[in-house]
Amino acid sequence: MATKPVFSDEKNPRGIPKAPFIADVEEYLGGPDAEVEAPLKNFQDALAKYRYMDSNLAQRRRSLEEKIPDIKKTLDMVEYLQERREGKGKTPGEDGEDDLDDLEDESPQKPMTTTFELNDTLFAEAELEETDTVFLWLGANVMLSYKIPEAITLLKSKLDGAQTSLNNTIEDLEFLREQLTIMEVNTARVYNWDVKRRRERRQREEALNVGKSKDR
Template sequence: MATKLKAVFSEEKNPRGIPKAPFIADVEEYLGGPNAEVEGTLKSFQDAIAKYRYMDANLAQRRASLEEKIPDIKKTLDMVEYLQERREGKSKASEDDDLADLDDEDESGSTKPLRTTFELNDTLFAEAEIEESDTVYLWLGANVMLSYKIPEAIALLKSKLSGAEISLNNTVEDLEFLREQLTIMEVNTARVYNWDVKRRRQRREEAARVTAKGRSDE
């Protein structure tokens, strides 16, 4: 049975190593002749379908996780880039085009502290004042937070965003590939089953003809 299961999958694979399901054009030739048994083949097909469905479920979960993660990375990157622009005076430079607008400065001419709100829990927010700093703290997952200089944080976030987007594209591509292979295996299963039903019917009809012929000869 193990040998038969290996024969189900094609040697051809997609770029992530998922095996391709071959389409069975000639069922009788694939099975090995008109008298071949089909129970083992149908079982191996069901095992192959189960493997594809397991991979499909895992990839669907991965896709959902990436689609939730990518917007968070983008928001964090936008915020860190804003802090860098603010620190370098780039955002203020664009405001200087309006010579009358000096609301971002206090009487001493220094830049006002940046005020924002942050989430304490799902329903509670607090106001905070962000001091000028060249360091930010990033959550890396698994309850781990590390400090980075702003340029290092931007480089890290851009790298993570690029990697996540590539991973999402690959996952979507793999899901489409898997669903195509599932369809092929389901068609293969139906073709083998229908071939066996047709063969059984032909055998019954032949047996009936032989019986009827024997009776007529008597």
């Protein structure tokens, strides 16, 4: 009798198959005389696939956790530029400072001095003139210009998408690690069942040989 499939038909929302827990090893294998080599190999293959997915998702999680703060910082800056253009004069991270608001309102065209990152440890100083356009890196050495409202909409969309992707990735990692544990337990149960079966066979054979010796 053929063994049952390693993976269950049940899957998580991203299509990762669930590992069924083997409650009755003998029934799963197909009888007391079933071979265990093929099922154990299938379990090892399944474990390898789960570990591969786990490694990829862990790398994706690290990437997203680095990416999301960068998107937030860019969005904060673009929103600040929009507030300056609207005459709100709001400093990033500070609310309700009327003196600064009044100062900005008096000279809305005054250039803003800021620093920007050239490299991990290299920054440059620049003056930002009043503008309704910003340039955003889109990856793969691609930079495009956007009107400030369009840039805000795009960045909010990217931030929401990245946060959703991170939440899904964390959920998938938790699901995967549960399946890895189940598959490792299944492997141990089948292996121990086979060890016990071999020991019982050996004991029966020894008892049979003792009985034949007495008959002689």
